[in-house]
Amino acid sequence: MIKKDIKFETENNVKYVKFGIFDEYQNDIISTYSTKIGGVSNGIYESMNLNFYLGDSEENVLENYKIYSNAIGVDYTKLVFSDQCHNNNIRIVTEDDIGKGIIKEKDYQDIDGLITNIKGIGLVTLHADCAPLYFYDPIKKVIGLAHAGWKGTAMEIAGKMIDVMKNNFGTNPEDLLVAVGPSICGKCYEIGEEVKEEFDKMSIDVSEYISFDEKSQKYFPDISLINRKLVIDKGVKPENVTVSDICTMTNLDIFFSHRGHKGKRGSQAAVMQLKIDANYESTIQRR
Numbered sequence: 001m002i003k004k005d006i007k008f009e010t011e012n013n014v015k016y017v018k019f020g021i022f023d024e025y026q027n028d029i030i031s032t033y034s035t036k037i038g039g040v041s042n043g044i045y046e047s048m049n050l051n052f053y054l055g056d057s058e059e060n061v062l063e064n065y066k067i068y069s070n071a072i073g074v075d076y077t078k079l080v081f082s083d084q085c086h087n088n089n090i091r092i093v094t095e096d097d098i099g100k101g102i103i104k105e106k107d108y109q110d111i112d113g114l115i116t117n118i119k120g121i122g123l124v125t126l127h128a129d130c131a132p133l134y135f136y137d138p139i140k141k142v143i144g145l146a147h148a149g150w151k152g153t154a155m156e157i158a159g160k161m162i163d164v165m166k167n168n169f170g171t172n173p174e175d176l177l178v179a180v181g182p183s184i185c186g187k188c189y190e191i192g193e194e195v196k197e198e199f200d201k202m203s204i205d206v207s208e209y210i211s212f213d214e215k216s217q218k219y220f221p222d223i224s225l226i227n228r229k230l231v232i233d234k235g236v237k238p239e240n241v242t243v244s245d246i247c248t249m250t251n252l253d254i255f256f257s258h259r260g261h262k263g264k265r266g267s268q269a270a271v272m273q274l275k276i277d278a279n280y281e282s283t284i285q286r287r
Contacts, residue, residue: 002228003242006181014038014048014071015254019179021242022136029143030122030273031134032072033181035254039064041266049256049266051126056266065102069122074273077103079122085110086130086151090144090164093121113146113161117169122273128256129248131183131223132270133158137171145272150191153223154198158230173235178228178242181270182255185247186211186222189259195219199226204233 005020015037022031039048040063045056048068052061069076080093081101090113091097098121100106114123117140125132125147135144144161146152158178165171186209196219199206206229209222224243232238248268249260256265 002225003239004245005242006179006244006246008035011071012038012067014068016068016072017182017244017246019134019181019242021177021179021240022134025136025138025177028138028141028275029136030072030074030271030275031136031179033127033132033270034068034268036256036266036268037254038071039067044261044264045266050269051267054266062102068269072271074122074271075120078120079124079271080114080116081106082114082125082145082147083109083111084126084147085112086149087112088152088155088157088160089113090115090146090157090160092116092164092168093123094118095121097121112148112152113144113157113164115142115144115161115164115168116274117142119274120276122271125270126267127181127183127270128258128265128267129184129189129260131227132181133161133227134179134181134270134272135161135165136177137165137169137175138177139175140169140171141274142169142171143272143274145270147270148223148227150189150195150221150223151198153226153230154202156202156230158227159234162231162234162236174237176231176236177240178231178236180224180227180241180243182244182246182248183223184249184257184259185245186220186225188247188249189220189223190216190218191221192218196221204229
């Protein structure tokens with residue numbers, strides 16, 4: 001049975017998604033996925049657009065980050081952004097990266113995955129149909145966040161995230177908790193033969209998650225379930241993976257969807273952070 005324990009929460013008129021699989025660790029981590037609701041942007045960006053690069057005013061997007069960060073309990077000045085190019089490149093985030101993408105310029109490119117073991121740093125990836133992937137190792141206290149569109153999925157960024165966590169932080173995949181957030185569903189995501197061929201090149205067989213429509217002669221991959229299979233293949237326990245069954249394209253009143261809004265849209269943000277506790281803060285002050 002596939003676990004699908006996600007829920008909506010609202011704080012100060014800001015609506016966002018949380019994942020039940022992380023509830024046991026709510027004192028240790030923050031893990032959310034934004035919606036369109038609760039921001040100050042207008043027009044096609046209404047209202048919680050969290051993407052600086054789609055034509056919305058920088059002032060509005062920054063204000064949206066302040067509002068959203070306040071609602072979920074993170075410091076917007078300590079966020080660190082990906083630099084997405086639909087690839088499988090991953091960056092290990094350090095204290096030197098704090099603020100990059102929001103109050104500092106990024107000095108890296110082509111990064112679709114972020115990993116850190118440093119408390120107080122909020123990892124950020126942007127989405128508008130592509131799947132957000134959340135990773136938490138409660139033993140080694142490491143988090144990871146990835147952007148997985150069809151390209152990143154076919155390039156197996158989900159598995160690569162686990163490899164990086166294992167090789168750099170000693171993560172045991174059996175300890176990992178993984179959430180796949182809202183994305184375009186397998187009934188709506190239409191692709192052609194050339195894209196299907198990229199899925200055929202993967203190291204695992206995902207054909208059971210790609211349907212074919214005789215009438216349109218198009219394929220329909222379920223990105224969420226493919227990513228689920230990828231992490232399970234790497235050793236994550238099936239019961240430790242939760243998958244959203246909410247489609248961004250069929251919920252346009254709640255989410256920005258690249259296909260649903262025909263490219264005229266804002267973006268959601270996936271945010272994940274290791275919380276700073278009182279003991280950690282006192283240690284920092286004594287240094």
